Amino acid sequence: MMRLFLLISTLVISSCTTQHVIDINQYPDFDSQTITQSNLPEFKVGKIPDLTYCQADFSCASSSISTVLKRKFGIKISELEVMSGLFNNGEKDIIAERYGFSLLDMKLYVDNLGYQGNGFMLDRKDFIQIFKGSDQITKFPIIIPLNYTGIRRFAVLSGGNTVYALIDDPAYGRYKIKHNDFFDILDEEVIFTIDKESE
Numbered sequence: 001m002m003r004l005f006l007l008i009s010t011l012v013i014s015s016c017t018t019q020h021v022i023d024i025n026q027y028p029d030f031d032s033q034t035i036t037q038s039n040l041p042e043f044k045v046g047k048i049p050d051l052t053y054c055q056a057d058f059s060c061a062s063s064s065i066s067t068v069l070k071r072k073f074g075i076k077i078s079e080l081e082v083m084s085g086l087f088n089n090g091e092k093d094i095i096a097e098r099y100g101f102s103l104l105d106m107k108l109y110v111d112n113l114g115y116q117g118n119g120f121m122l123d124r125k126d127f128i129q130i131f132k133g134s135d136q137i138t139k140f141p142i143i144i145p146l147n148y149t150g151i152r153r154f155a156v157l158s159g160g161n162t163v164y165a166l167i168d169d170p171a172y173g174r175y176k177i178k179h180n181d182f183f184d185i186l187d188e189e190v191i192f193t194i195d196k197e198s199e
Contacts, residue, residue: 059079086109
């Protein structure tokens with residue numbers, strides 16, 4: 001069952017590389033069928049038009065927030081504008097010291113924009129319910145923490161089904177990944193949602 005995550009003791013993600021193509025050789029534990037470019041009609045080789053890619057180091061949180069705001073609410077705000085807002089709304093000294101943003105920083109930023117940011121701890125059954133579409137509360141896109149090849153980052157979970165998760169990664173682009181491998185690279189079983197503020 002989904003549980004509201006206390007964002008004060010937050011997950012901190014501080015890395016984001018700026019590659020735009022999946023290199024399957026970086027994933028020795030995955031076979032060549034595990035990570036593939038999506039064959040969805042909107043997929044374009046190279047860049048996904050509505051995905052904000054990392055242009056700066058340590059900007060995966062900013063890029064992920066920018067992508068979700070654009071897709072859910074039609075708000076066009078750049079990665080650098082989000083990064084500046086995260087820094088200005090967060091605890092500047094702590095952000096500078098850890099060289100990265102936390103879920104709390106993300107919540108403070110989106111709340112300041114007039115939206116509602118929430119972190120939730122989930123177990124695997126919760127994720128499967130979301131993928132199957134039977135969770136009527138959690139709607140894609142949502143932000144997730146990933147950790148693979150020693151690189152921790154935020155990315156956007158854009159969809160899924162009973163077999164695959166569809167990830168839009170600000171550093172690598174779009175790929176689909178089998179559930180078992182998805183859970184292997186999920187850094188924490190946590191999601192971050194952005195919704196309209198409750199009336």
